[in-house]
Amino acid sequence: MMTNPTGRITQGQFSFLPDLTDEEITLQIEYGLKKGYAWSVEYTDDPHPRNTYWEMFGMPMFDLADPAGVMMELQACRKTFPNHYIRMMAFDSTRGVESIAMSFIVNRPASEPGFGVVRQEINGRSLRYTVHSYATDKPEGQRY
Amino acid sequence: MNKPTEPGVTGADQILDKKQRYSAGVLKYRQMGYWDADYSPKDTDTLCLFRITPQEGVDPIEAAAAVAGESSTATWTVVWTDRLTACDSYRAKAYKVEPVPNNPGQYFAWVAYDIILFEEGSIANITASLIGNVFSFKPLKAARLEDIRMPVALVKTFKGPPTGLVVERERLDKFGRPLLGATTKPKLGLSGRNYGRVIYEGLKGGLDFMKDDENINSQPFMHWRDRFLYVMDGVNKASAATGEVKGSYLNVTGATMEDIYERAEFAKELGSVVIMVDLIIGWSAIQSIANWARKHDMIVHMHRAGHGTYTRQKNHGVSFRVMAKWLRLAGVDHLHTGTAVGKLEGDPMTVQGYYNVCRDSYTKTDYPRGLFFDQDWADMRKVMPVASGGIHAGQMHQLIDLFGDDVILQFGGGTIGHPAGIQAGAVANRVALESMVKARNEGKDIKNEGPEILRKAAQTCTPLKQALDTWGEISFNYASTDTSDYAVTPSVA
Numbered sequence: 118m119m120t121n122p123t124g125r126i127t128q129g130q131f132s133f134l135p136d137l138t139d140e141e142i143t144l145q146i147e148y149g150l151k152k153g154y155a156w157s158v159e160y161t162d163d164p165h166p167r168n169t170y171w172e173m174f175g176m177p178m179f180d181l182a183d184p185a186g187v188m189m190e191l192q193a194c195r196k197t198f199p200n201h202y203i204r205m206m207a208f209d210s211t212r213g214v215e216s217i218a219m220s221f222i223v224n225r226p227a228s229e230p231g232f233g234v235v236r237q238e239i240n241g242r243s244l245r246y247t248v249h250s251y252a253t254d255k256p257e258g259q260r261y
Numbered sequence: 262m263n264k265p266t267e268p269g270v271t272g273a274d275q276i277l278d279k280k281q282r283y284s285a286g287v288l289k290y291r292q293m294g295y296w297d298a299d300y301s302p303k304d305t306d307t308l309c310l311f312r313i314t315p316q317e318g319v320d321p322i323e324a325a326a327a328v329a330g331e332s333s334t335a336t337w338t339v340v341w342t343d344r345l346t347a348c349d350s351y352r353a354k355a356y357k358v359e360p361v362p363n364n365p366g367q368y369f370a371w372v373a374y375d376i377i378l379f380e381e382g383s384i385a386n387i388t389a390s391l392i393g394n395v396f397s398f399k400p401l402k403a404a405r406l407e408d409i410r411m412p413v414a415l416v417k418t419f420k421g422p423p424t425g426l427v428v429e430r431e432r433l434d435k436f437g438r439p440l441l442g443a444t445t446k447p448k449l450g451l452s453g454r455n456y457g458r459v460i461y462e463g464l465k466g467g468l469d470f471m472k473d474d475e476n477i478n479s480q481p482f483m484h485w486r487d488r489f490l491y492v493m494d495g496v497n498k499a500s501a502a503t504g505e506v507k508g509s510y511l512n513v514t515g516a517t518m519e520d521i522y523e524r525a526e527f528a529k530e531l532g533s534v535v536i537m538v539d540l541i542i543g544w545s546a547i548q549s550i551a552n553w554a555r556k557h558d559m560i561v562h563m564h565r566a567g568h569g570t571y572t573r574q575k576n577h578g579v580s581f582r583v584m585a586k587w588l589r590l591a592g593v594d595h596l597h598t599g600t601a602v603g604k605l606e607g608d609p610m611t612v613q614g615y616y617n618v619c620r621d622s623y624t625k626t627d628y629p630r631g632l633f634f635d636q637d638w639a640d641m642r643k644v645m646p647v648a649s650g651g652i653h654a655g656q657m658h659q660l661i662d663l664f665g666d667d668v669i670l671q672f673g674g675g676t677i678g679h680p681a682g683i684q685a686g687a688v689a690n691r692v693a694l695e696s697m698v699k700a701r702n703e704g705k706d707i708k709n710e711g712p713e714i715l716r717k718a719a720q721t722c723t724p725l726k727q728a729l730d731t732w733g734e735i736s737f738n739y740a741s742t743d744t745s746d747y748a749v750t751p752s753v754a
Binding site for chain 2: 122133216249
């Protein structure tokens with residue numbers, strides 16, 4: 118159990134709010150589609166803050182304009198990985214942006230053990246820090 | 262001998278006969294070639310708009326020509342050595358003068374500068390001309406550089422922000438919402454150990470960044486190395502506690518460039534994602550630290566300490582929109598650009614103009630926002646604006662409505678002064694932020710429904726309720742001293 122005020126990993130746009138319902142997720146997807154973003158579903162069992170590349174549940178849905186289709190992908194991902202972290206990512210291809218425009222978590226494991234800090238004492242009072250995930254001591258697929 | 266001629270008299274404009282032009286003596290600036298009403302600016306020219314207040318009896322066109330002259334090649338008398346040069350290229354040209362609406366005695370003067378006048382990639386050089394001697398020039402009571410258009414050819418000689426707001430978000434893994442920060446308080450007096458406590462609590466509570474204040478360097482109560490060591494322990498501990506990338510702007514401002522580099526190196530060794538400098542270190546130092554930051558994957562936070570001495574008075578100095586343009590070129594990633602709704606100076610439209618300058622790919626002329634020129638940024642990276650100073654969670658809807666997502670909202674007092682503690686203050690701000698972004702995306706009219714959205718979010722979030730009960734009614738409604746003053750009016754020339 119993590120001890121921050123939410124008791125869980127707080128990555129993404131909406132981690133401090135109650136979990137979004139499917140209706141609420143659909144509204145966010147609609148907003149992104151209106152802006153011209155392409156949605157993608159990603160999942161992982163290694164939510165380290167520097168783990169940039171979560172697994173892609175298929176490719177970004179560039180030509181999909183219907184939120185229901187995006188939700189179907191999310192449901193399929195949830196069915197396959199019910200205990201993984203799953204996030205919705207929206208890509209903006211506008212010149213000068215060409216990056217992620219939205220990102221929020223839509224599925225979590227029941228228990229989130231979180232991370233510890235490993236301090237390595239070096240050079241006088243200096244420290245070298247490692248953020249270590251308790252879950253990743255176990256192999257992939259057996260972590261949550 | 263040459264003698265100045267009054268306007269309206271034959272010979273009041275540029276003297277074309279070379280023998281007559283270069284006879285020893287004194288001429289009007291407009292006779293010397295610094296005024297050309299027919300001049301059509303080239304794409305490669307730098308264009309400046311000055312607001313000038315000529316002394317009593319000084320003709321506005323002559324005053325404008327004098328500004329062009331004194332910010333380029335002129336001296337007070339005719340010199341024959343001009344004739345050794347392609348002197349017409351070096352003369353800036355005033356080409357339009359208009360009275361400032363509703364401000365008797367003040368005039369807008371447009372001046373064009375040829376590209377040969379400036380060294381490539383040097384803000385110091387640009388400023389030495391444009392805001393140099395001319396600002397002490399006696400025939401003017403006051404002068405203000407209101408806006409500037411720099412040609413793409415000049416823009417491309419600058420490297421710009423070391424990281425830029427797009428890459429910053431990728432490094433931090435934070436998208437689709439404003440970032441949240443807080444400045445550690447009290448500004449002065451905390452020991453390193455006590456200081457790090459504030460950092461840890463704020464970040465663990467939900468902020469993305471904490472911040473050193475502008476005047477915290479290495480005073481007797483806290484040596485800079487102590488501050489960095491304790492702060493980074495707080496940052497890393499909070500990162501582990503939340504699973505998010507966190508940062509704290511380590512102020513590396515020091516007495517010399519050597520001190521600044523030494524502090525920046527230590528911040529890098531400790532794994533900080535961001536360093537901070539104050540505007541008062543000067544243009545050359547800013548460009549130097551930007552180069553260092555590019556080499557070391559560092560975000561540079563710019564605190565605009567001291568800008569008010571240039572920017573605040575409407576009749577004299579340099580508008581902040583010009584400072585923001587220069588800072589984007591010089592290379593900063595974060596820039597304090599005002600809040601419009603907080604305790605510090607700022608008319609909302611004018612402040613939005615500063616934000617546009619930081620974030621646009623192409624800034625369009627927008628008179629109500631004080632933008633007098635189009636500015637093509639030539640794909641230069643974008644600066645993340647920072648809103649800081651007397652803002653609180655109860656204004657979240659106004660802030661997001663005014664500034665959108667690409668901004669850092671800093672609630673210093675609004676976090677640390679929370680009745681239930683720093684973590685609770687951070688929670689209140691983060692919940693207010695996420696609720697408002699979510700509601701906006703769902704299609705709600707946050708400008709009008711904002712207070713209701715916050716009240717609803719507070720029903721399930723006690724810290725937000727406490728914040729709204731404490732500060733909900735606080736606002737700073739003073740008349741702004743800096744609005745754009747522009748209205749389309751007939752030209753005097």
